[in-house]
Amino acid sequence: MPVLPKIAEYADELTAIRRDIHQHPEIGFEEVRTSGIVARMLQSWGVEVHTGLGKTGVVGILKGKGDSGRTVGLRADMDALPMDEQTNLPFASKNPGRFHGCGHDGHTTMLLGAARYLAETRDFAGTAVFIFQPAEEGLGGARAMLADGLFDKFPCDEIYGMHNNPLAEPGKMGVKPGAAMAGASFFDITINGVGSHGAMPHHSKDPIVIASALIQNLQSVVSRNVPAVRTAVLSVTQVHSGSAYNVVPGKAVISGTIRYFDDEVMELIHHRVRTLCAGMAQAYEISIDVDLRNTFDVLMNDPDLSLAYLDAARDVVGEENVSETKDLVTGSEDFADMLKVVPGAYCTLGHKGSIPVHNPGFILDDEILPVGASIMARIVEKRMPL
Known part of the structure; x- marks a missing residue:
């Protein structure tokens, strides 16, 4: 199975969403415009929306056609970096000293794409929870959402996250079970x-x-x-x-x-x-x-759920493009705080480009958007089958 056909149909719309967010970057706990876009789009697709968790966080709740009693969470981060952009893109940042230099605009867009697809199909038995987190870049956005009762109000049996990787081959998805990020x-x-x-x-x-x-x-x-x-x-x-x-x-x-x-x-x-x-x-x-x-915290991927994530990605990018990685990453990611509370897994997804994240010249390849959205949607379908 390649990119999910329904998601492929609105790939251009995902690109437009991502570029709009890219032009208007907001740093941690200031994502007012971004979270507003997220909330309005989720509501337009019939997703139950909750705002204000961790100040600017958004949570969407969607029930499938069946009810297994299970809940799967999907998480994306929304914040930009406090740095200037030097890409000369036609949709470059309009906010001086603000730049989506880590791809969080892409993460937000991919989760929106998955949410739209799941809202239109609902081919799963259970509840999907869409978590749009603020302030990942060292400001404690995950901890702020947890302090506001994220998993008390919206319990999840398991949770999944994703990060783009311009230094990996396009379409390559990798997960390291166990300790993965510092x-x-x-x-x-x-x-x-x-x-x-x-x-x-x-x-x-x-x-x-x-x-x-x-x-x-x-x-x-x-x-x-x-x-x-x-x-x-x-x-x-x-x-x-x-x-x-x-x-x-x-x-x-x-x-x-x-x-x-x-x-x-x-x-x-x-x-x-x-x-x-x-x-x-x-x-x-x-x-x-x-x-x-x-x-x-140290990011710990659940071994079994790491394999489940790879299995879901296999349906989208093919057997040859998924891998269980071995290398530790000394970079950090505050999705680790959520994984301390709820078991789950965090993957990387490669895309075209040679400039690393957190560089003023970093460019996200929009072709990653329907791929990431499809993988996130597929993990919900496979973990809560009808």
């Missing part, structure tokens, strides 16, 4: 030193010197504390200090991210970061404030 913490470390004239540094407790030493020590955490067979990453990505050529500043801030695949490793790294900061503070007789916060 959990993540962000950190901000504030070094409270003592400033002085730049020509008289002996009067200072120089936070830049201390920050430099601390950064070097932080790089030893993964290489010397984490067992070599357990993957982790610690990256310092920001250093902020100083404002003049002739002033030793009084403060420096180091920021960055930690990635890991099990909570024991996360706790170990957090402990070592705090210990190193405490030791450095004592050595230099200053104070250091550490703000370490977990942002994403």
Whole structure:
């Protein structure tokens, strides 16, 4: 079975929807226009709509022709990135500093395509739940929806998500059972030193010197504390200090991210970061404030549901285009938070392109839209057959 015929019929409409959303990107918890489009379209197809979960999230409820008592959830993210677009597309972002550089406009559109198809056919026995999530890009949109009672109000037996992949072959769908994507913490470390004239540094407790030493020590955490067979990453990505050529500043801030695949490793790294900061503070007789916060959980795909997802995709893209992948991904995805509550699986779907996501030149290939919509629709039909 190729792309579902009904979805193929309105592929051009899906492209128009995606490009409209692309032109009007909104970052996390600001997706007012986008969520409005989603709600209106779902309502026009006879889907029961609930808004305001996680501030700008939308949930659609659709019952099939039969009632098995089972419920399957499908989730897409809606937010853009806070960056400028450099694609020169005729439908490029009209909002400066806002860009759908990760393909969430495509994810939203694919789920809308699946919802329309399922609303028109209803060839399943049970309930489909369409979850349009805000603020995936590090702002905790999944946790916000969960805090608002997402699965208490709309219980699901299993749930599925999808992400585009411009670096995979077009039409190739992959799922990694078990741990698949890294959990993540962000950190901000504030070094409270003592400033002085730049020509008289002996009067200072120089936070830049201390920050430099601390950064070097932080790089030893993964290489010397984490067992070599357990993957982790610690990256310092920001250093902020100083404002003049002739002033030793009084403060420096180091920021960055930690990635890991099990909570024991996360706790170990957090402990070592705090210990190193405490030791450095004592050595230099200053104070250091550490703000370490977990942002994403490890994404864990249910092994059986991963295979079910591959089986559904096989009907759309063919046996040769589905695979059970082996590689861990050190990127993070807050669909992991939903998978901690409800079992499910998260896949990647390849499309034409050579520029990675989160790059100002990233371009989503619209040909992926009916393919992704078909796979999402098919998993509902196959998991809740009439």
